[in-house]
Amino acid sequence: ASTLGAAAAEKGRYFGTAVAANRLGESAYATVLNREFNSVTPENEMKWDAVEASRGNFTYGSADQIVDHAVNRGMKVRGHTLVWHSQLPGWVSSLSSATEVRSVMNNHITQVMTHFRGKIHSWDVVNEAFEDGSSGARRNSVFQQRLGNGYIEEAFRTARSVDPGSRLCYNDYNIDDWSHAKTQAVYNMVRDFRSRGVPIDCVGLQSHFNSQSPVPGNYQTTISSFAALGVDVQITELDIEGSGTSQANSYRTVVNACLAVSRCTGITVWGITDKYSWRASGTPLLFDGNYNKKPAYDAVLAAL
């Protein structure tokens, strides 16, 4: 096949990208999106501050723009994200009672998932709930502070009850290296959820890589270990700083690791063109600032 999406489809996978609604009107952006990708993730448009900036007032304009674009073209949509400490409005962070945080969290999940029901392939129900470093601890957030460890489980149970048709994922970064404490902490949580019947279907490895944190040598072990718990693994926010052959080799390693594990069901890169990468100083994506295919693109297409 001659495009990323078609090549991935031949392997029973999807190949997606993060999309920004305010770029859809740029013709080169839309052309490459429509040609190459068969899944999209709204880069910011479904986050709490975008859809419920004030309590109980839900606004879906720019998220709907992306979802409609995708659905009209037969692309899958990943929902990102329901419960996260970041891009969270101040009114949520300042809630002081457990009862209020619980009802606000469950209402948010219910409203947002209901709005998009039937259109979302997988939801990142909870994003980045663990600390970096060696502690394996839960990250401090208003959800953790007011509700304790149980909030993650509660979010997944609520999500399943609202939309039983979409796959429910836990998503995080720095859980790519099997030897890291954070990876093990997330693994233990997923194992516990599976053993107690808490509804979870997938783990998202964000996979933001750079020279400080390159693609780990044990990446495939991480993927296969999560998969062995009976969940799918999705590579959800892939970008790799660098250029040329070394960047291409890193991308190839990621694709090969995913293809080697049948439960690794799809790869999403975190943007189309280097021009709009969230990593302002870098060139981590598959297309350069003029939408030319980079060596990393050729490596990915050849590996798929």
Ligand code: XIL
């Ligand atoms: C980033 C977006 O790309 C930026 O545009 C925004 O300013 C900040 O968030 N982990 C995630 C993503 O789960 O939502 C983040 O996206 C990148 C890190």
